[in-house]
Amino acid sequence: MRKIAFANQKGxxxxxxxxxxxxxxxxxxxxxxxxxxxxxxxxxxxxxGVDVHTLKSSLYDVLVGGxxxxxxxVKDVRKNLxxxxxxxxxxxxxxxLANAVGREMVLRNALDLFLSANSGYEFVVIDCPPSxxxxxINGFCAVDEVFLTVQxxxxxxxxxxxxxxxxxLVKRRLNPALRISGVIATMVDARTNLSxxxxxxxxxxxxxxxxxxxxxxxxxxxxxxxxxxxxFEYDPQSHxxxxxxxxxxxxxxxxxxxxxxx
Numbered sequence: 001m002r003k004i005a006f007a008n009q010k011g012x013x014x015x016x017x018x019x020x021x022x023x024x025x026x027x028x029x030x031x032x033x034x035x036x037x038x039x040x041x042x043x044x045x046x047x048x049g050v051d052v053h054t055l056k057s058s059l060y061d062v063l064v065g066g067x068x069x070x071x072x073x074v075k076d077v078r079k080n081l082x083x084x085x086x087x088x089x090x091x092x093x094x095x096x097l098a099n100a101v102g103r104e105m106v107l108r109n110a111l112d113l114f115l116s117a118n119s120g121y122e123f124v125v126i127d128c129p130p131s132x133x134x135x136x137i138n139g140f141c142a143v144d145e146v147f148l149t150v151q152x153x154x155x156x157x158x159x160x161x162x163x164x165x166x167x168x169l170v171k172r173r174l175n176p177a178l179r180i181s182g183v184i185a186t187m188v189d190a191r192t193n194l195s196x197x198x199x200x201x202x203x204x205x206x207x208x209x210x211x212x213x214x215x216x217x218x219x220x221x222x223x224x225x226x227x228x229x230x231x232f233e234y235d236p237q238s239h240x241x242x243x244x245x246x247x248x249x250x251x252x253x254x255x256x257x258x259x260x261x262x
Contacts, residue, residue, distance in 0.1 A: 001115075003124040003143035004181075009163055011130035013151040014186035017221055018247075019127040020047045021240070024230035025248030027080035031122040035077075037086035038107070038139050044127040045085040048077045049228030058087035063106050063138070064096050069114035078230070094134045104174055107138035132166050140170045145181040152188045152198040152214075157205065182254075184247065185214040211254075213247040215240070 006019040016039065023035045037044040038059060042052045052058070061067040062084075074083040097103040115121065128139040140146065146167055150156050164180065171178040183206045189195045202210050215221075216239050224234035231240040 001121055001124065002145060003111075003126075004145045004147055005126040005128050005136075005139040005143045006147050006149060007128045007136060007139070007163060007167075008149050008160075009130055009132050009136075010151075010159055013149050014184075014215060014221075015130065015149040016043045016047065016127050017225075018147070018149050018184055018186065018215065018244075019125055020044050020225075021221075021231050021244040022248055022251070023081060023123070023125050024078060024232055025244050026123045026125075026252075027078050028232060029248065029252065030080060031252075032080045032120050033123040033125065034082050034084065034121050036084040036107075036111075036124065036126045036139075036142075038090070038135050039086055039127050039129040040088055040091035040135075041129070042086040042088065042090075043225065045074075045083060046228065047225040047230070048081075048083055050074055050077065050083060050085050052085060052087055055085055055087060058085050058089065059107075060087055060089040060093060062110050063090075063093050063135075069110055070118065090135065097134060103134060104137050104141050104170075108142040108175075111142050132163065137166070137170060137174075140167060140178055141175045143175075144177045145179060147182040147184060148180060149184045149186050150202060151186050152195045152202075154194065154198075156198045157201060180209060182251065183210045185210065188214040188216050190216070211247060211250055213243060213250045215243045215247065218243070 006015050008015050023033050026033045045052050057067055057072045062069055069084055074085055077083045126139045128136045167180055185199055185202060218238055218240040220235040220238040221231055221240040224231050227234055231244060
C-alpha cells in the first residue's frame with residue numbers, strides 16, 4: 001500500500017485537482033483508493049460530488065471527537081474510490097488540539113485502526129491544506145510519501161524550501177519513513193519560455209523526483225469541480241484527462257525514490 005500526502009503551502013497551484021484526479025485515475029486502473037480530505041475548505045470532497053453541507057460528521061470529528069473513520073466514510077464515491085470528507089469545522093482543529101498529547105499522530109492512529117479492519121486499499125491519498133500547521137503535520141505523519149505540486153510560474157520555488165524543511169523535521173522527529181517522492185509540475189504552458197525555464201529549474205533542483213508527465217493549463221480542469229466530476233467524467237477527451245492518465249501511469253510504474261534533503 002502506498003500512502004501519499006499532496007502538499008504545498010501556497011494555494012492555487014493545482015494541489016487538490018491533482019489529488020482528486022490522480023485518485024480517480026488509480027481507481028479507474030482498478031486500484032482500490034482511499035481519499036482523505038484534510039483541507040477545511042473541503043474542495044476535494046466537493047470535487048467528488050459529496051454534499052458537505054448535509055454531512056453529520058467529517059474528519060473533524062475523527063481528529064477531535066474520537067469518531068472512527070468507518071463511521072464517516074463515504075463509500076463508493078466512484079468505483080474503487082472511497083472518501084473521508086472534510087468540513088469547515090476542521091479549521092478549528094489546531095486550537096482544539098493545541099494541548100493534546102500526541103496531537104501530531106491523531107490522524108495516523110485513526111487511519112492505522114481503520115486500515116487494520118479494512119484491507120484491500122492499494123492507495124491512500126491525503127489532500128493537505130495550503131498551510132504548514134498541525135493538520136498538514138498530521139497528514140505527513142500518516143503517510144510514507146509526499147507529492148509536491150508546483151505551478152510553473154516565476155515564484156515556483158519560493159516557499160518550497162520551507163515546506164521541505166517541515167517534511168525533513170517531521171521525518172527526523174515523528175515519521176522516519178517519510179520522504180518527498182514526487183514533484184508534479186502544474187499549469188504548464190509549453191508555448192512560453194517561462195514555463196520551459198521553470199521546468200528546467202525544477203529538473204535541476206529535484207532531479208528524478210520531478211515527474212516527466214506534466215499538467216497543462218486546461219480550462220476543463222477548472223470547470224470539472226463545479227459539476228462534482230473528475231476530469232475523466234467531465235471531459236475524457238481533454239488535455240487534462242490525457243495528462244492525468246499519463247501521470248497516473250508514470251506513478252504506477254515508478255518505485256518510490258528517496259527524498260531531497262530529508
